[in-house]
Each structure stands twice: as structure tokens, then as C-alpha cells.
Amino acid sequence: AAGVIQSPRHLIKEKRETATLKCYPIPRHDTVYWYQQGPGQDPQFLISFYEKMQSDKGSIPDRFSAQQFSDYHSELNMSSLELGDSALYFCASSLGLLAGYNEQFFGPGTRLTVL
Amino acid sequence: QQPVQSPQAVILREGEDAVINCSSSKALYSVHWYRQKHGEAPVFLMILLKGGEQKGHEKISASFNEKKQQSSLYLTASQLSYSGTYFCGTASLGNEKLTFGTGTRLTIIP
Numbered sequence: 001a002a003g004v005i006q007s008p009r010h011l012i013k014e015k016r017e018t019a020t021l022k023c024y025p026i027p028r029h030d031t032v033y034w035y036q037q038g039p040g041q042d043p044q045f046l047i048s049f050y051e052k053m054q055s056d057k058g059s060i061p062d063r064f065s066a067q068q069f070s071d072y073h074s075e076l077n078m079s080s081l082e083l084g085d086s087a088l089y090f091c092a093s094s095l096g097l098l099a100g101y102n103e104q105f106f107g108p109g110t111r112l113t114v115l
Numbered sequence: 116q117q118p119v120q121s122p123q124a125v126i127l128r129e130g131e132d133a134v135i136n137c138s139s140s141k142a143l144y145s146v147h148w149y150r151q152k153h154g155e156a157p158v159f160l161m162i163l164l165k166g167g168e169q170k171g172h173e174k175i176s177a178s179f180n181e182k183k184q185q186s187s188l189y190l191t192a193s194q195l196s197y198s199g200t201y202f203c204g205t206a207s208l209g210n211e212k213l214t215f216g217t218g219t220r221l222t223i224i225p
Contacts, residue, residue, distance in 0.1 A: 033212075042117075042202055042215040043157065056212045090156060099213050100145040100206025101164065106156035 002027055004093050004107030012113045013081050021076040021110045025093030031055065032074040033104060034066060035090040043090060049074055050097045081114045088112075116140070118205050118216035126222045127193050135188040135219045137203030146179050146186040147204035147213060150197075157202060160188075190221070198223045 005024040013019050025032050031050045035043035045058035049068035060066075063081075068074045078085060088111050092104040118139040127133055137146065145164050149157035163179035163186060174191045186205075190197055200220045204213035 042218050045212045045214070048212065058212055088154075098206075101162075103147065103159045103162050104213065105159060106149075108156050 006107040023091030029093035033092040120216040124220040141207040
């Protein structure tokens with residue numbers, strides 16, 4: 001079965017650079033979630049999109065932005081990178097708007113390292 | 116705000132049982148359970164949608180006490196493959212996003 005695809009899998013950037021992470025949800029899934037997970041921590045919700053519209057917002061810094069495109073893939077744009085942005089970034093997808101009712105399937109993640 | 120899980124960590128011998136608890140200060144309408152191995156993505160285990168609901172998945176089952184705002188995950192006759200960090204994710208009315216718990220690290224030894 002098709003799973004969530006994320007690219008790139010690993011990314012190394014310098015401070016103050018920009019990064020773009022991509023997420024391709026499971027076919028027919030209309031909702032995408034972005035999470036940030038630091039070492040030894042739980043996934044922290046950043047932002048979600050349903051049918052190409054932002055549906056919820058969590059602890060996403062103003063330096064970050066995201067969008068969902070017509071083909072339902074999503075991109076997380078990160079600017080003015082800081083050392084503290086180093087983390088695993090997961091994308092998850094589900095079918096339906098309400099996060100509480102629908103199981104989320106996670107992609108393999110993008111490991112971002114900021115030097 | 117974040118659901119609290121207990122215990123924080125547990126070590127079991129293969130074949131032993133474990134219970135992982137998830138407690139929230141908010142009224143919940145659903146609880147999700149995930150298992151995550153180091154460096155990998157969280158894997159969905161099950162979702163409980165209403166108070167008193169219990170579900171099973173092979174030798175892993177869970178219950179949801181809506182009144183107490185708690186959920187428990189039961190692992191019976193644990194296998195080596197059960198090792199990992201277990202997270203509960205909770206959703207409450209008016210706060211639809213999943214909030215993950217503090218995590219429980221489970222280690223199964225032969």
C-alpha cells in the first residue's frame with residue numbers, strides 16, 4: 001500500500017539559510033499535518049491543511065510557512081534557520097478534517113540539521 | 116496541557132505484560148495510540164472514540180475512560196518487536212489537533 005512520502009530524507013543547512021520540505025500524502029487523503037520532533041521529545045504539531053486550506057495551527061514559528069497544493073502535496077518552508085530548528089520533521093496524512101476522528105499515517109520524516 | 120503518560124519507562128522480559136497510562140486535564144473525545152521506534156516514524160496502533168470503548172489489536176488492547184479523561188494501553192505476552200516509545204495522542208472538542216503525550220519508553224529484553 002502507498003504510504004506518505006517525504007523529501008528530502010536528510011537536509012543539512014547553515015544558520016540563516018532557508019529550507020523546503022515536501023510531503024506527498026497517501027492517495028485520496030485530503031488532510032496533511034506537519035510535526036516537529038526534537039531528540040527525546042514527543043511530536044509537536046505545527047500546522048495542518050484540509051482541502052488546500054489551513055485547518056489548524058500549532059506552535060509554528062513565524063519564520064515557517066506551509067501550503068497544500070492542488071494535488072494535495074504540501075511544502076513546509078523554513079527561513080532564517082536557527083540551531084534550534086534541528087529536528088525530525090514528520091508529515092502525516094489522513095482522510096477527513098477532524099484530527100480526533102481520523103487515524104493519521106506518518107511519513108518517514110526529514111531530518112534537518114542546522115549548523 | 117500535554118497529556119501525561121506513566122510510567123516514563125519500563126523494562127520487561129519477553130512474555131511479560133505491561134500497562135501504559137495516559138491522563139489528560141481536558142475533556143477528551145478521542146485517544147490515539149502510536150508506537151515509535153528510534154529514528155522512525157510513529158506507527159498508528161488504534162483510536163478510541165468514545166468513553167468506555169475498548170479495542171484490541173493482536174495482543175495489544177486499549178481502553179478509554181471518558182469521565183476520568185484517561186486511557187490505558189495493555190500489552191500482553193510482550194514480544195521483542197514491541198520495544199519502542201509509545202505515545203498517546205488526544206483530541207478535545209474545540210481543540211481538534213492531536214496533542215501527544217509525554218511518551219513511555221518500553222524495552223523488551225529476551
